[in-house]
Amino acid sequence: MSNFWLDLPNPFFVLAPMEAVTDVVFxxxxxxxxxxxxxxxEFTNATGWFRxxxxxxxxxxxxxxxxxxxxxxxxxxxxxxxxxxxxxxxELGYDGIDINMGCPxxxxxxxxxxxxxxxxxxxxxxxxxxxxxxxxxxxxxxRLGYTYVHEWREWLxxxxxxxxxxLTIHLRTKKEMSKVPAHFELIDDIKALxxxxxxxxxxxxxxxxxxxxxxxxxxxQHGIDGVMIGRGVFANPFCFTQNAKREMQHxxxxxxxxxxxxxxxxxxxxxxxxxxxQTREMSEAFSLRSEYRLSGASHATPNESDKQDSRHTxxxxxxxxxxxESVSHKRQLIDLLHFHLDQFDYYQPQMGRPFETLKRFFKIxxxxxxxxxxxxxxxxxxxxxNEVRRILSNHR
Numbered sequence: 535m536s537n538f539w540l541d542l543p544n545p546f547f548v549l550a551p552m553e554a555v556t557d558v559v560f561x562x563x564x565x566x567x568x569x570x571x572x573x574x575x576e577f578t579n580a581t582g583w584f585r586x587x588x589x590x591x592x593x594x595x596x597x598x599x600x601x602x603x604x605x606x607x608x609x610x611x612x613x614x615x616x617x618x619x620x621x622x623x624x625e626l627g628y629d630g631i632d633i634n635m636g637c638p639x640x641x642x643x644x645x646x647x648x649x650x651x652x653x654x655x656x657x658x659x660x661x662x663x664x665x666x667x668x669x670x671x672x673x674x675x676x677r678l679g680y681t682y683v684h685e686w687r688e689w690l691x692x693x694x695x696x697x698x699x700x701l702t703i704h705l706r707t708k709k710e711m712s713k714v715p716a717h718f719e720l721i722d723d724i725k726a727l728x729x730x731x732x733x734x735x736x737x738x739x740x741x742x743x744x745x746x747x748x749x750x751x752x753x754x755q756h757g758i759d760g761v762m763i764g765r766g767v768f769a770n771p772f773c774f775t776q777n778a779k780r781e782m783q784h785x786x787x788x789x790x791x792x793x794x795x796x797x798x799x800x801x802x803x804x805x806x807x808x809x810x811x812q813t814r815e816m817s818e819a820f821s822l823r824s825e826y827r828l829s830g831a832s833h834a835t836p837n838e839s840d841k842q843d844s845r846h847t848x849x850x851x852x853x854x855x856x857x858x859e860s861v862s863h864k865r866q867l868i869d870l871l872h873f874h875l876d877q878f879d880y881y882q883p884q885m886g887r888p889f890e891t892l893k894r895f896f897k898i899x900x901x902x903x904x905x906x907x908x909x910x911x912x913x914x915x916x917x918x919x920n921e922v923r924r925i926l927s928n929h930r
Contacts, residue, residue: 535847536671537629537671537699537701538629538630538671538868539700539736540734540736541672542571542572542736542739542759542760543571544753544759545749545750545753545759545764546758546759546760547571547572547746547749547760547761547762547765547774547785548572548573548574548702548738548761548762548763549564549570549572549573549574549726549762549764549767550574550740550762550763550764551575551576551607551632551634551675551764552576552764552765552930553576553577553639554572554576554881554891555576555894556574556896557575557576557593557594557596557876557881558593558596558597558601558881558884558885559561559825559874559878559881559887560571560874560895561601561604561886562598562601562873563771563870563873563874563877564767564771564774564878565600565601566773566870566873567771567772567775567870568773568774569710569774569776570763570774571603571760571839572604572605572760572761573601573603573604573605574604574605574607574632574675575594575595575597575604575607575638575900576594576607577594577605577608577609577634577642578591578594578595578606578607578608578619579591579606579608579610579645579647580608580609580610580612580615580620580645581610581611581614581645581753582610582620583613583614583615583619583622584612584615584618584619585615585665588657589867592885592887593884593885593887594887595622595623595626595884596881597628598882598883601626601729602627602629603629603630604627604628604630605628605629605630605631605673606620606628606630606631606632607632607633607634607675608620608623608631608632608633608634608675609633609634609635609637609642609647609648610646610647610661610796611643611645611646611647611650611651611657611661611663611676613660613663615888616633616664617664617665617667618670618769620664620665620666620667620668620670621668623668623670624668624669624887628670628693628852629670629671629840630671630672630673631665631668631671631672631673631704632673632674632675633651633658633661633662633669633672633674634647634648634675635648635649635651635652635672635674635675635676635677635693636648636649636652636660636675636676636677636704636746636782636898637649638677638709638711640706643708647918648880649676649677649680649708651676652677652680652685653677653680655689655692657693657704658692658693658696659696662674662696663736663910671699671700672694672698672699672700673698673699673700673702674696674698674701674702675699675702675703675704675762676689676690676701676702676703676704676707676741677704677706678690678703678704678705678706678707678709678720679707680707680708680709680894681707681708681709681918682707682709683717683720685707685867686703686720686724687723687727690703690724690727690728691694691727691731693726694731694732694735696733697731697732698735699735699736700729700735700736700737700738700759700760701735701736701737701738701739702738702739702740702760702762703724703738703739703740704716704740704741705717705720705721705740705741706728706741710863712765715742716740716741716742716743716835717741718742718752719867721739721752721756721758722775722797723756723845723876724737725737725758728767730800733764736759736760737758737760738758738759738761738762739752739756739758739759739760739761739762740761740763741764741874742760743761743763743766744763744766744769744770744773745765745770745773746761746764746773746774746775746776746866747761748766748840749761749763755816757769758871761900764922767898768897768898771867771870771899772854772866782923796911800836816863822876825829826887848911849888863902863903864903864929867900867901867902867903868899868900868926868929870899871895871896871898871899871900871922871924871926873924874892875892875919875922875923878892878919879919883909889916889917889918890920892919892922893913893914896910896913897910898899898912901902905921905929909925909929913925913926914923
C-alpha cells in the first residue's frame with residue numbers, strides 16, 4: 535500500500551473536514567482561491583451508508599478527478615460498515631481514508647463515533663483495521679482528550695501504535711469544543727512522543743491556524759509535518775495562498791478603519807473605473823484637509839512648508855492606494871461568490887441540496903467593505919442563485 539502522505543512537501547497544508555461545508559462545491563471554491571495540498575470531505579457516516587446507501591449520505595462523497603489529493607473522512611462504530619464504505623471510497627477513486635475520532639457532536643458520540651472513540655480505544659482499533667481493508671492509506675483525526683487535556687499522552691500513544699498513515703490533532707479536548715485557545719504549548723511534547731513511538735507517521739496540527747504564513751511559522755518552530763486549516767477559510771478564503779497574510783491584514787484594516795486618512799503602507803493602484811472614482815473623491819477630500827492645515831501654518835518657513843507638502847503628498851498616495859485596494863478586495867470576494875454560485879448550480883443535480891444551504895457562506899464574501907452588512911442582508915432574503923446574481927450585478 536502506497537502512502538501519499540510521505541510524498542508531500544514540508545510543511546504541507548490540508549483543508550479540514552467540516553460538516554455541511556467541505557462538499558464538492560466549496561472544495562472547488564477553495565481551489566479557485568488557493569489550493570491546499572490535500573482536501574478532506576465532509577464527515578460521512580459509514581453505518582448510515584451501509585444500511586441505506588447513497589441516499590443516506592446526501593452527496594457527501596461526490597468528487598471530481600481534479601480534486602487530488604482528496605481524503606474521504608468517515609465516522610462510525612461498526613467495523614463491518616466501515617470496511618464496506620472504505621472499500622467503496624477506493625472504488626470511487628479517493629486517495630485515502632481518514633477516521634474521525636474527534637467530532638464533539640452528540641449525535642456522533644451517541645452512535646459510538648467521533649470523540650467517543652477516545653473513551654473506547656479497542657473499538658477505535660477495530661475501526662482502523664476495518665478501514666485498512668480498502669487498501670488505501672488510513673489516517674486519523676482526533677482531539678487531545680475527551681474531558682481533560684492530560685489525556686493526550688495515553689490516547690495519542692495508543693493511536694501512534696496503530697500503524698496509521700498520518701495523525702491529525704485538533705489541539706483541544708472534546709469538552710473544550712472551540713471555546714478555549716488551541717493548546718499550541720503542547721506541540722513540542724506531542725512531536726517528541728511521535729518521534730519516540732512512530733517517527734515515520736506524519737504529524738498534522740489543527741486549531742486556530744489562520745493561514746499559510748501562520749502554519750509555516752508553526753512548522754518552522756515545532757518541526758511538524760503538516761498544517762490543517764478549518765475555520766480560517768471562513769475569515770479568509772485565500773488562506774492557503776502565499777499572500778494570504780496580506781489579504782487577511784487588509785481585511786482586518788478595512789474592518790477597523792475609522793477615517794480615510796489613516797496612515798498605511800502604499801500598495802499598487804488597481805486600474806478600474808471604481809478605483810478612479812474613489813481616488814478622485816479621496817483626493818478632493820484631501821485637498822480640503824490640506825488647505826485647512828496650511829491655513830493654520832501661515833508663519834511656516836519655506837523649508838517647513840516643503841516638508842508639510844511632502845508629508846501630505848505621501849499621505850495622499852497612501853489613501854489613494856488603500857482606496858484602490860479596497861475596491862480590488864471587494865471585487866475579488868464578489869467574483870469568488872459568483873464562482874460559488876456557478877458551482878452550486880452545476881452540482882445541484884448530484885447534490886440535491888436546497889438553496890438555503892448557500893446562505894451560511896455569504897458572510898465569507900460579503901464583508902470588510904462599505905455597505906457589506908446591508909448587501910448581505912439583501913442576499914439573505916433571496917430565494918435563488920439568479921436573484922443573488924441580480925443583486926450582485928449592482929455591486930461590482
